[in-house]
Amino acid sequence: MSGRIIAAAVSIVITSLYGCSQSPVTNSNDIVFPDSLVSYQKHVKPFLNLRCGQCHSDSYAAGGIRLTQYSYLLFDKPNLIVPGKPDESLVNQVLERIIAHQAGRMETIPSNQINGMRTWVTEGALNN
Numbered sequence: 001m002s003g004r005i006i007a008a009a010v011s012i013v014i015t016s017l018y019g020c021s022q023s024p025v026t027n028s029n030d031i032v033f034p035d036s037l038v039s040y041q042k043h044v045k046p047f048l049n050l051r052c053g054q055c056h057s058d059s060y061a062a063g064g065i066r067l068t069q070y071s072y073l074l075f076d077k078p079n080l081i082v083p084g085k086p087d088e089s090l091v092n093q094v095l096e097r098i099i100a101h102q103a104g105r106m107e108t109i110p111s112n113q114i115n116g117m118r119t120w121v122t123e124g125a126l127n128n
């Protein structure tokens with residue numbers, strides 16, 4: 001019985017994952033954040049994977065931090081993302097250069113993406 005429930009849950013998860021993956025973005029410069037209603041799936045996740053993923057990957061996890069999945073953003077390190085509070089979120093602080101970070105690739109991040117990440121956190125950092 002519980003096996004069937006788990007199987008059903010797994011198939012729902014797989015369906016929703018594939019449902020969201022039409023035309024995946026492969027170039028980080030192609031990600032354009034809207035002024036409001038920022039989406040984790042459409043904007044935040046590809047942004048973090050493409051900009052930060054080579055170090056904050058599942059296997060390398062620089063600084064013990066993975067930025068590849070929603071749950072990691074909330075639990076890999078305290079205050080990585082604090083929903084509703086970008087000023088307290090380490091990810092925003094790194095992007096806005098409020099705290100030091102050793103990654104050289106931060107140089108080229110456009111303000112649309114930096115501001116978009118702030119908007120996403122301000123809007124509650126939803127898994128949307």
Ligand code: HEC
Nearest residue numbers: 051052055062063065090091094099100101102103104105
């Ligand atoms: C070239 C590798 C590299 C890249 C690319 C990289 N990081 Fe990091 N990151 C690290 C390392 C190493 C640490 C741990 C040491 C440190 O804090 O500098 C770290 C630490 C952090 C921390 C914790 C900082 C703290 O003070 O607690 C955050 C947040 C973070 N990175 C966010 C990001 C974000 C967001 C991106 C993409 C925009 C990114 N990183 C890209 C290597 C990288």
